[in-house]
Amino acid sequence: MAVAGPPSGVVTFLFTDVEGSTRRWEADAEGMRAALAAHDEVLRSVIAAHGGILFKHTGDGVCAAFFAPRPAVDAAVAAQRELGLPVRMGMATGEAELRDGDYFGPVLNRTARVMAAGHGGQILLADSTAGLIGGVDLLDLGLRRLRGVPVPVGVFQVRAAGLREEFPGLRALKPSAGNLRAAVAGLIGRESDLAEIQAAVRAHRLVTLTGVGGVGKTRLALAVAAQLEDEFPDGIWVFELAAISDPAALPDAVATVLGVTRQADTSVSESVAGALDGRVRLLVIDNCEHVLDAAADLIEVILARSATVRVLATSREALAVADEHVWPVPTLDVGAGINSTAVTLFVERAQAVSPEFSVDQAEVAGPVVEICTRLDGIPLAIELAASRMGSMTPGEVRDRLDQRFRLLVGTRRALERHHTLRHAVSWSYDLLSGTEQSMLQRCAVFAGGFDLDSACAVAGSDDLDEYAVLEVLDALVRKSLLVADRSAAQTRFSALETIRQFAEEQLVAGGSSAEVRGAHARYYAEREAGIISRWDGPRQREAYDWLTVELSNLRAAFRWAADQRDLDVAGTIATWTAWLGFWMHNYEPTLWAEELLEPARAAAHPRLAFLYSMASSCWWPGRIEAAVGYSDAGRLVFDSGRDEVPFGLDGLLGAAYLHVGQPERQVDWCRARLALGRDTHGITRAFLTIALAVAGRGEEARAAANGLIEVAEATGNPAALSFALYAYGYAFGDADPAVALDAQRRGLVIAQQSGNRNTETRIAGSLARLEADYGDPLDALDYVALAVRSFRDAGNTSMMRFPLTVLVAIFDRLGRDEPAATIAGFAVSPLTETANPEFTTATSHLREVLGEVAYERQARRGAAMSVAAIATYAYDQINQAQTELNASSHQPPWG
Structure with missing residues (x-):
């Protein structure tokens, strides 16, 4: 295809790159040279044949520009079919400036980042390109955060005959988009409110919506949040406090939603605030009134620590926090009669239960206007009244x-609106049958929702089987007293x-109450066998998802059982939820296990050993001393x-x-336990392998590792297998790097998928260190970023220091001395100083290269940084290092 000149204006760019080229050059330089020549010829001819312009070579890749997206896609597909090397390709479309034969503009960076997210043989498109083409089979890989790109980008994979379709996960992060859900129903009569509250949130760091219960504070807050979503790149997070009965539990509940782990020597609130530092997030904190002081305390800590977080709260009264902007939510307009927003709401909700409902006739319009007026325009009361239009x-x-709503005596100004709403609820409740009333009462014990099975567990009557309970629940949904969420596979x-x-x-x-709460707690204890069975197999992720959904109920069930000193129920919940939480980086249930240790020890409870095992995992969030104490005491119980x-x-x-x-204590312990023949999943053997490697007993570690993967594979358990692959790679790391890399790469995919x-x-x-020593430095940096981000997102600053020590060693090799010294200042701790010998070697070398004074200056700078600041700094430095490595054809300077 002939072209008149290079594209300009809106251009579609295609960038390519050979994956793993460093290893190929080192293994067979002559073969790589020949393969790259053939690679260049294929790309040059295919791009020209589809009307593109190849305007730059980047070592082992090319940059091409096209007039339109479809020829670029066709060229990429044709090239992938001919290429003999694993080439990753990325495309994006946007405005670019052509100057002196080269292109400039943000779209080029976006194209490079899309390409870098892929794998050899994969063709990726940014949403800017995917939205402009038709007739191409695209796999939507979702929104991703790309380095250097300020907003998440939709990424799509091209699928075509002759191309590979299955690839590992993208080398990009899913956007931290929070947990805001789409609104179920639209707002009526709140257009001006929405605009004003949005302006208030932009102008104030804390906005509190106040008003009577049922006035629509929650729905209004969520609608405001949805319209502000693009302004908070780190997501909008909703915290529903209604299920929290104990104010002391509020920080833990918020931490759980954010995935934050309590740090050593800090409160949960401070850990949450630290994890939020530097994040541009909107927190929607709903229903504060019953935990007002606790909510105010937590919000004060968050706002004092982070200048980039904003809070939109709902409460029946103000929080009384400094600089709080209070925005009273008004009731709906009733003054316009049949044209009022209150009547509009009534009609919409009435038609949901009775489609033929209309206010065209005076005998209907008059009573509807009177109902809305008498209910003072309170949305919930209006909806409850409208729900009766079916009967x-x-x-x-x-x-x-007239009979049920006896308002307080006095003027309209003195009217207690909450009393009005209570009468509305009471009136609706009194219309229920005895069975419906009982079911509604019993379901009130659930925190965070429930499903049919759990409702059956608290029904309290042998006459109510599953179908009878379902019928009652259905009736309560129809009468607007329960809400059914059918967005997942199972109705909640x-x-x-x-x-x-x-x-x-x-x-x-x-x-x-005591009877039903006891049934509620026993139900969740009895879930152990079913959920653990699901965990012990290919459906493992479902067990983790279930824990996430039911954590509020599990917390309430544990708290009730523990307060009642029911060790059987409390111990069961604490152990198996802590076990699942261990694999998920959720250590709240570990605290439950710790709480039960003393009463369980006094009672010689059969779960005592399990409780000690789970309590000892508190070393992960940095509580090493406590963990060692639990280990010492637990060994006596096991023995x-x-x-x-x-x-x-x-x-x-x-x-x-x-x-x-x-490590020798762990070696002796694991060997003693293995002698009993109970290691069904190879987990203790994996721990032994790691301990031997840490102890410097490499040959013994590799001997222990031999056959470990086969044992784990036979279980069909992804956690056991991925952990075995980790241990295997740890043991063979320096003795056989290729084997170690293969094992741990496979383990990473399994861990991520499950x-x-x-x-x-x-x-x-671990892969970061292996890749740095024996593989591709670009991959090493990717793995460091993944580990840092995972710990950062969990709020686990103690463990975040470990991958940072690896980064220091990599930067030292790359000659990035000042960034290495800065990060070392933050990373150094009593734990990290001895855990990674390469870190010690690197810091010694940095002191020589920079000089003692310059090194200490940079290290003090890093030590003074906040967690948010050091994470941002590390990401930026990784990005710069990768850019430089890409520019030098991926060749590591250390050979």
Whole structure:
């Protein structure tokens, strides 16, 4: 195809790159030279044949420009079919300036980042290109954050005959988009409110929406948040406090949603605030009124620590926090009669239950206007009234209001609106049958929602089987007293908080609260066998997802059982949820296990050994001293022969010894436990392998590792297999780097696919060192970034220092002396000084190169940085290093 000249204006760019070229050059330079020549010829001819301009070579890749997206895609597909090397390709479309034969503009950086996210043989498109083409088979890989690109980019993979389709996960991060869900129903009569509150959030760091219960504060806050989503690149996070009954539990609940781990020597609130530092996020904190002081305290800590976080809160009264902007949410307009927003809402909700409903007739319009007026335009009360239009007329509802809503005596200004709403809820509740009332009361014990199975568990009657319970729940949904969320595979029910609180009051007044809460706690304890069975197989991620969904209920169930000193129930919940949480980087249940140690020890409880094992995992968030104490005490329990733990996880108990320079204690412990023949999943053997390697007993470590992968594979358990692959690679790291790299790369994919964030982070840190020593420095930097980000996102600053020590060693080799010294200043700690010999070597070398004074100056700078600042600095420095390596054809300077 002939072209008149190079494209200009809006251009589609195609960038390519040979994956793993460094290793290929080192292994066979002559063969690589010939292969690259053939590679260049294929790309040159294909690009020209499709009307493109090849305007730059980048070592082992090219940059090409096209007039339109489709020829660029066709050229990429044709090239991939002919190329003999693993080439990754990326495309993006946008405006670019052509100057002196080269192009300039943000779209080029976006193209490079899209390409860098892929793998050899993969063709990736940015959404700017994908949206302009048709007739191409595209796989939507979702939004991704790309280095140097300020907003998340939609990434698509091209699929075509003759091309490989399956690839590992992208080398880019999913956007931290928070947990804001799309609104279920639109707002009526709130257009001006939306605009004003958005302006308030932009102008003030804390905006609190106040008003009577049921006025629509939550829905309005979520709608505002949805419209501001693009202004908060680190996401909008919603915290529903309604399920929290204990103010002291509020920081833990917020930390759990954010995935933040409490740090040593700090409070949970301070750990949360530290994790948020530097993040541009909007926190929507809903229903603060019943934990007002606790919410205010947490918000004060967050705002004092982070200048980039904003908070939108809802409460029935102001939080009384400094610089709080209070925005009273008004009730809906009723003054315009049939044309009022209150009547519009009534009609919309009435038509949901009775499609033929209309206010065209005076005999309907009059009573509807009166209902809305008498309910003072409170949305929830209006919706409750409208929900009766399936079985009553507006006149009948109006007449019932006369009987049931006895307002306080006084002027309209003195009216207690919450009392009005309570009458509305009471009136709706009184219309229920006895069975419906009982079910609504009993379901009030659930925190964060429930499903059909859990509702059956608290139903309290042998006459109510699954189908009978479903019928009652369906009736409560139709009457707007429960909400059914069908967005997931299994329907989940919940109640508006005002209704849930009212039902809970009725439950307590009826004297059944203890019985139902006991049933609730036992139900979640009895989930152990089913969920652990799901964990122990290919559906493992489902177990982690279930824990995430049910954590509020598990917290409430544990708290009730622990307060009632029911060690059987509390111990069961604490152990298996802590075990799942261990693999997920969620250590809240570890605290539950710690809480039960003393009463369980006094009672010689059969779960005592399991409790000690899980309590000892507190070394992960940095509580090493406590972990060692639990390990010492737990060994005595194990040695007594009274207790066992599942899956042969005995080796977990001694893991803390590795972090106090006592690997031999872990070696002896693991060998003693292995002699009992209970290591069904190879977990203790994996711990032994790691301990031997740490102790410097390489041959013994490799002997222990031989056959370990086969044992783990036979279980079909992704956690066991990925952990075995990690241990295997750890043992063979220096003795056979190629084998170690292959094992841990495979383990990383398995860990990521199955949701094992703990192992994913371990392997990323290990691969970073292996790639730095024996592989591709670009990959090494990617793995460091992954490990740092994982710990950073979990708020685990203690462990975040470990991958940073690897980064220091890499930067030292690359000659990036000042960044290395800066990061070393932050990374150094009593734990890291001895854990990574290469870190010690690197810092000694840096002192020689920079001089003692200059080194200490840079190190002090790093030590003074906040977690957010050092993470941002590390990412930026990694990005710069990768850019420089790309420019030098990936050749590592250390050979």
